[in-house]
Amino acid sequence: AIDGDTVKLMYKGQPMTFRLLLVDTPETKHPKKGVEKYGPETKHPKKGVEKYGPEASAFTKKMVENAKKIEVEFDKGQRTDKYGRGLAYIYADGKMVNEALVRQGLA
Numbered sequence: 001a002i003d004g005d006t007v008k009l010m011y012k013g014q015p016m017t018f019r020l021l022l023v024d025t026p027e028t029k030h031p032k033k034g035v036e037k038y039g040p041e042t043k044h045p046k047k048g049v050e051k052y053g054p055e056a057s058a059f060t061k062k063m064v065e066n067a068k069k070i071e072v073e074f075d076k077g078q079r080t081d082k083y084g085r086g087l088a089y090i091y092a093d094g095k096m097v098n099e100a101l102v103r104q105g106l107a
Contacts, residue, residue, distance in 0.1 A: 001057050001058075001060040001061035001065075002029065002057075003025065003027065003028050003029055003056075003060075004023075004025025004026065004028070004055075004056025004057045004059065004060050004106060004107065005019060005020045005025040005056070005060070005101070006018065006020070007020070007060060007064055007090060009064070009072070009090075011086070016085075016086055017083075017084070017085045017086070018072065018085060018087070018088050018090060019085040019088075020088070020089070020090060020097060020101070021075055021087055021088060021089055022089075022098055023098045023101050023102060023107035024107060025053065025056035025057070025060075025106055025107045026050035026051060026052045026053035026106075027049065027053050028049050028050070028053035028054055028056075029049075055106060056101060056106035059100075059104060059106055063092045063095070063097050063100060064090070064097065066092070069091075069093055069094070070090065070092055071090070071091040071094075072088045072089075072090060072091075073089040073090075073091065074087065074088050074089075075087060075088070075089070
């Protein structure tokens with residue numbers, strides 16, 4: 001996982017980055033956001049890391065990396081964003097990663 005809502009996968013024999021549809025997780029790698037890692041009480045905040053971002057990223061990474069089967073489902077509309085990322089629903093062993101993030105309170 002690149003972030004909680006962005007993953008890099010092999011798709012049709014090529015590496016491709018996907019942005020999970022309909023979810024937005026806290027940032028862990030946003031270069032322009034100066035959000036502190038765990039809130040204002042943190043002594044050593046990291047620029048670009050939002051509260052719960054690392055947890056969302058770890059959750060997505062675990063789901064995707066531990067899966068025996070990954071499926072990609074594109075929506076009927078736009079298939080890629082302006083950065084060239086695929087816009088999709090990702091399934092890890094039949095479980096929708098997008099939905100799992102919401103159920104865990106991470107998106």
